[in-house]
Amino acid sequence: MSKRNTMPGLRLKGDIWHIEKRCKHAEGGWLRESTGTASRIEAEEYLIQRLANVRQETERRSLAIYTFEEAALRYLEDIAHKSSAVAAAIHLDQMLPFIGHLPLEQIHDGTLKLFIDNEAKRDLAPKSINNALVVITAILNRAARVWRHDDGRPWLRQAPPKITRLSTKGRQAKAYPLSWAEQDTLFKILPRHLADAALYAVHTGCRELEVCMLRWDWEIFVQDLGVSVFVLPETITKNGTERIVILNSVSGSVIEARRGIDPHYVFTYRGRPMKRLHSSGWRHAWKKAGLPTHAGVLKGVHNLRHTFGRRLRAAGVPLETRKALLGHANGDITTHYSAAEIDELLTATEKVVSRGIAQTPTLSLVHKNAQMRNVGKVSEENKKGHPKAAF
Structure with missing residues (x-):
């Protein structure tokens, strides 16, 4: 059998057709790659498509037409020093499969619909989806007003479109603090890495x-107390300042159980840091676990x-101490603590280990009221569905 195909540029190597064709648009003037198929017809179709793609890419470059993925990478480079960089990268990682190409x-409301629908399907709140849309808006604005091609043309040669955000009116979900029983049930069902x-x-x-x-390199050993704390950099905290994380006996045991699994990150899944x-x-x-799934109730991990916070309050921990433990911005440099102050925080956070606080009126009343509302709602529906039973 001839090693050459009737279509110029294809050569049979073993059982697979390979491309060896001069192409002025390809790097080095040659297009050399495997078609991945033993079928001559499929190889010809592949070659035709590849030549078209290479030509289109060259034309796009010459016209300084940039894809959203290229702009997203440029944006991450620009904001790498900011605390919002990590969160923006997570949003972009989710949206690139939909609009990156x-x-x-x-990029406009129409082409963003698939991404928005996918996020809603993942049960993300409108506010969370809007956070991702804010990143898109920022990228488009920079492409139109800041970034320039070699010849001075902007990356986006038209006014950036207005990206419509989702309405959050009347849809703000309320937090659902867990009781100890609910926590036990939920954590037993969760996969190990999530638990x-x-x-x-x-x-x-x-x-x-x-x-x-x-990360493990954020762990600091406090010699005077014989305990470890984590100091989170401003790049991942919400308020853009460093935060100290105090470990009580339970969270400390989790850290020890994770030690040695990965050299860089504490919590991983299949050898990689968890994205969410x-x-x-x-x-x-x-x-x-039978936890509430109806609208208006927060169902995500922020409930933890x-x-x-609720258990700290129920245990009588003062407001200022609660703020420090939760990393709330209060104008202080929250990582500059003495050993005595860290010991005070450690004592406070150890109070939430006791399960006795689950029976305080604060927590019990919240769950009782929620249950009564649900029962009342069901009763009203039953009355509507069964008129004879109404009084």
């Missing part, structure tokens, strides 16, 4: 990003932070 001129991270979160009050990105805790595994476990 599109030229900047094609470890959730147990750490509910005993430290850390936000989702602060848990997922937690509010995953399909979390949603499945939340529902299976609310649970921590």
Whole structure:
């Protein structure tokens, strides 16, 4: 059999057709690659498509037409020094499969619909989706007003379109602090990697990003107390300042159990740092645990932070101490603590280990009221559905 195909540029090597064709648009003037197929017809179709793609890419470059993915990478380079960089990278990682390949001129409400629908399907709140849309708006604005091609043309040669944000009116979900029984049920159902991270979160009050990105080189050993703390950099905290994380006996045991699994990150999944805790595994476990799924109730991992804060309050921990433990900005440099002050914080956070605080009126009343509202709602529906039973 001839090693050459009837179509110029294809050569059979073994059982697979390979491209060897001069192409002025390809790097070095040659296009050399495998078609990955033993079928001559499929190889010819592949070659035709590749030549078209290479030509289109060259034309796009010559016209200085940039894709959203190129702009996204440029944006991350620009804001690498800011605290918002990590959160922006997580948003972009989620949206690039939907719009990354599109030229900047094609980014608008219509092309964003698939991404928005996917985020809503993941049960993300409108506010969270809007945070991602803010990143898109920032990229388009920079492409139109800041970034320039070699010849001075802007990356986006038209006024950036207005990206419509989702309405949050009347849709602000209320937090749902967990009781100890609910926590036990939920954590038993969660996959191991999520259960470890959730147990750490509910005993430290850390936000989702602060848990997922937690690194071993942020751990500091306090010699005077014989304990470790974590100092989070401003790049991952919400308020853009450093935050100290105090470990009580439970969160400390989680850290020790994770030690040695990965050299860089504390919480990993399949050898990589976790991108999010509010995953399909979390949603499945939340529902299976019988926790509320109706509209208006927060169903995500941020409830763990609310649970921590509520338990601190129920245990009688003062407001200023609660703020320090939750990393609230209060104008102070929150990582400059003496050993005595860290010991005071440690004593406070150890109070939430006791399960006795679950029976305080504060927590019990919240759950009782929620249950009564649900019962009342069902009763009203039953009355409407069964007129004869109404009084």
